Amino acid sequence: MDAKALWQRYQNWLYFHEGLGLYLDVSRMGFDHAFVESLRPKFDKAFADMAELEKGAIANPDEGRMVGHYWLRNPDLAPTPELTQEIVQTLEQIEAFAEKVHTGAIHPPKASRFTDIISIGIGGSALGPEFVAEALAPDFPSLKIHFIDNSDPAGIDRTLNQLRNSLSSTLVLVISKSGGTPEPRNGMIEVKAAYSGQNLDFAKHAVAITSVDSNLDKVAQAEGWLGRFPMYDWVGGRTSELSAVGLVPAVLQGIDIRAMIAGAKEMDDATRVSNLENNPAALLALAWYFSGNGKGEKDMVVLPYKDSLLLFSRYLQQLVMESLGKEKDLDGNTVYQGIAVYGNKGSTDQHAYVQQLREGIPNFFATFIEVLEDREGKSLEVEPGVTSGDFLSGFLLGTRQALYENQRDSITVTIPQVNPKTVGALIALYERAVGLYASLVNVNAYHQPGVEAGKKAAAVILELQSKVMAVLQKEKTALSLEEVAQKAGAAEEVEAIYKILRHLHANGRGVVLQGELGKPGSLKVSVG
Numbered sequence: 001m002d003a004k005a006l007w008q009r010y011q012n013w014l015y016f017h018e019g020l021g022l023y024l025d026v027s028r029m030g031f032d033h034a035f036v037e038s039l040r041p042k043f044d045k046a047f048a049d050m051a052e053l054e055k056g057a058i059a060n061p062d063e064g065r066m067v068g069h070y071w072l073r074n075p076d077l078a079p080t081p082e083l084t085q086e087i088v089q090t091l092e093q094i095e096a097f098a099e100k101v102h103t104g105a106i107h108p109p110k111a112s113r114f115t116d117i118i119s120i121g122i123g124g125s126a127l128g129p130e131f132v133a134e135a136l137a138p139d140f141p142s143l144k145i146h147f148i149d150n151s152d153p154a155g156i157d158r159t160l161n162q163l164r165n166s167l168s169s170t171l172v173l174v175i176s177k178s179g180g181t182p183e184p185r186n187g188m189i190e191v192k193a194a195y196s197g198q199n200l201d202f203a204k205h206a207v208a209i210t211s212v213d214s215n216l217d218k219v220a221q222a223e224g225w226l227g228r229f230p231m232y233d234w235v236g237g238r239t240s241e242l243s244a245v246g247l248v249p250a251v252l253q254g255i256d257i258r259a260m261i262a263g264a265k266e267m268d269d270a271t272r273v274s275n276l277e278n279n280p281a282a283l284l285a286l287a288w289y290f291s292g293n294g295k296g297e298k299d300m301v302v303l304p305y306k307d308s309l310l311l312f313s314r315y316l317q318q319l320v321m322e323s324l325g326k327e328k329d330l331d332g333n334t335v336y337q338g339i340a341v342y343g344n345k346g347s348t349d350q351h352a353y354v355q356q357l358r359e360g361i362p363n364f365f366a367t368f369i370e371v372l373e374d375r376e377g378k379s380l381e382v383e384p385g386v387t388s389g390d391f392l393s394g395f396l397l398g399t400r401q402a403l404y405e406n407q408r409d410s411i412t413v414t415i416p417q418v419n420p421k422t423v424g425a426l427i428a429l430y431e432r433a434v435g436l437y438a439s440l441v442n443v444n445a446y447h448q449p450g451v452e453a454g455k456k457a458a459a460v461i462l463e464l465q466s467k468v469m470a471v472l473q474k475e476k477t478a479l480s481l482e483e484v485a486q487k488a489g490a491a492e493e494v495e496a497i498y499k500i501l502r503h504l505h506a507n508g509r510g511v512v513l514q515g516e517l518g519k520p521g522s523l524k525v526s527v528g
């Protein structure tokens with residue numbers, strides 16, 4: 001396409017949201033008029049599905065649940081007055097709690113103020129809060145947040161070590177919708193132990209964000225924790241950033257959560273429009289469908305040119321991949337759907353993998369996130385008439401152009417600034433795009449059966465560990481791995497048993513391995 005035609009295409013397809021100052025440019029995706037027309041019937045259905053979802057339909061049929069994250073930003077849309085009231089009241093409670101923490105009206109037993117937060121959670125109970133903290137926390141926040149988002153003992157130690165002199169003024173948020181996920185449960189137990197180790201009353205530092213009456217909620221109630229905020233079964237983990245999951249940590253750090261919600265609401269209004277060309281989420285879904293042939297054949301590479309948006313790609317990874325990565329469609333057909341998402345930030349990635357994007361395997365489309373404002377205040381010139389921000393902007397435009405010249409498609413989302421409103425809007429934009437795309441490809445975006453399978457398999461391994469240790473504790477003599485497996489009633493699981501025992505051995509857990517370590521078949525095992 002010549003430069004004039006391309007400029008015209010850019011203008012024809014440019015979406016602009018005046019209130020948010022947000023632009024979406026899909027002109028560098030190579031679809032044509034016929035393709036757009038062919039998708040219109042699918043979009044009509046997607047818009048209708050979305051309208052039903054917002055009215056309270058059971059949009060997550062497998063789990064028999066409504067899908068209501070849009071109501072969090074506009075409680076009047078909730079299907080019953082009770083839900084509306086609950087949303088409004090929870091938000092007020094969150095703000096009142098944060099206010100008291102900030103003023104010191106709520107303070108820890110041995111300090112006049114809380115200074116730090118440990119946020120314990122995983123997946124949707126961590127990725128949103130992490131993304132938002134990185135994007136929006138002030139340089140010197142009212143409370144400084146630290147995350148434990150794994151069951152990695154060394155990772156937990158690192159956080160606790162860093163905080164060992166300020167544990168007495170640290171608030172702990174335990175975030176788990178189900179209240180039964182092993183990783184946050186483990187993190188909570190370890191953090192609790194650290195508090196007891198310093199003679200601190202954990203309950204007077206702890207806040208639970210979880211479903212009412214979950215295991216976590218019961219523990220928090222029984223122990224008299226400082227606070228409890230509800231998660232609702234109609235909000236999925238990966239769309240929970242604007243529920244208590246994201247709002248409590250955000251407001252405690254001094255982030256304007258009302259502005260985040262307002263930005264998301266404005267975007268929700270804009271993406272409720274059932275006209276493809278005037279709906280930015282639909283335009284994204286169209287671009288994704290085109291690029292991957294409706295089958296996720298191309299990966300989504302997310303490149304925000306702004307350090308504070310570093311974690312956006314990681315946040316989107318769960319939102320997109322857990323929502324769309326499905327074996328079965330809604331009719332039970334095997335479809336193996338999904339879109340792979342990765343990314344980091346520009347221009348840093350230019351010096352890492354952009355080489356492959358430009359010249360290597362063309363299995364992706366890029367999404368540039370551009371921020372118009374370089375920084376607060378004026379920039380100095382690093383060369384005559386040129387600032388660091390001009391360089392960053394030049395790198396973005398240059399990379400987009402270089403990709404286009406080599407037939408690599410890209411989308412560009414432009415926001416005026418990284419602020420609570422635009423971050424809320426970005427979250428809402430992608431939530432809606434994922435929902436619409438899911439309708440186009442006919443999958444349930446709101447369940448995650450594959451993750452459940454992995455969780456069950458992990459539980460089986462831990463059961464096997466108990467059986468194996470019971471066998472070894474009874475035995476007087478060392479056994480071969482096959483013998484251990486036989487006696488544990490798990491003859492087929494020799495390899496898993498070997499790995500369990502090797503791990504226990506490496507951690508001084510009383511397992512003795514005799515023989516050649518590189519030849520597992522030679523090993524004799526005992527406990528000592």
Ligand SMILES: O=P(O)(O)OC[C@H]1O[C@](O)(CO)[C@@H](O)[C@@H]1O
Nearest residue numbers: 123124125176177178181237451
């Ligand atoms: O908040 P919970 O219930 O601890 O779950 C954490 C995460 O685990 C998952 O259920 C599966 O990974 C995610 O969908 C969810 O965000």
